[in-house]
Amino acid sequence: MSKPPFPPVAIGGDHAGFPIKTMLVERFRDATPAMIDCGTHSEASCDYPDFAVAVAKQLLRGQAVKGIIVCGSGVGVSVAANKIKGIRAAICHDTYSARQGVEHDDMNVLCIGGRIIGPELAFEIVEAFLNAKYVPQERHARRLDKVLEIERNGIGK
Template sequence: MKIAIGSDHNAFQLKETIKEFLADTKHEVIDFGCYSEDAVDYPDIAFQVAETISEGKAERGILVCGTGIGVCIAANKYPGIRAGLAHDVYSAERAQLSNNAQILTMGSQIVGPEVAKKVVEAYLNVSWEEGSKRKVDKIVEKEAEFVGENFKEAVAGSNCAVN
């Protein structure tokens, strides 16, 4: 699976750990930074990962900042994106199974490297089975009201579509 990944400077080390874990488990990784512990603004990274998902250049994304909250909020501002915050295996599975979240977010000040690997593994090992399609469709419909009439057509066929 092709996975877009990114972090701010607070989560650089955890992002690197996750990136290595993904490579070891034979996933293709697109790294959007940051590339050191030098300060960066997490919205910039989150928007790049969200855009990559939206364009279908990666199947899923993983974003990490200090709490996971900031990158989650930022990614969810991108039309068609559903990012979910998870710090445990169950939440990670439900982000995908119940909400068809294309992006998983976590906080480096909340979870350590071993827990993060388990959370990522849980998220990637499940696929949306449309059990909550009606609910996700409502989210897409509401977003379409704000984004514009052509929103559903614009995301049809992209990684953002509910299908």
């Protein structure tokens, strides 16, 4: 029996993330019903927030279930993506965090530093992220509800 495909995925990254983003698209294109490449399409200098927004739009419109964003360190795209309501993004440079981020925290966007990790590790991390499913155990649901409350109402004064 063959393994079911990964969910639809939106992927994007700036010039620093372009090389690994391109490898990820190539590696996972046939394993998902939709691999939406949100750019960039070259190593010409560009701004990482644009790609955080482009990937987030695909998730929020229901075109993708999960997103991947790559910049030089992963920090910039993570900061930008987490400003968008409905996006739960994290930098993961190991498979455990990529899997647990989804299973415990319902992370829907994986952020990777293209200048931090190599392609083989990136492939493993992405596979762990795409295979993971949110399992709403009571403690996880309680914590996620608190995060969503912060997103809705802020922290007050």
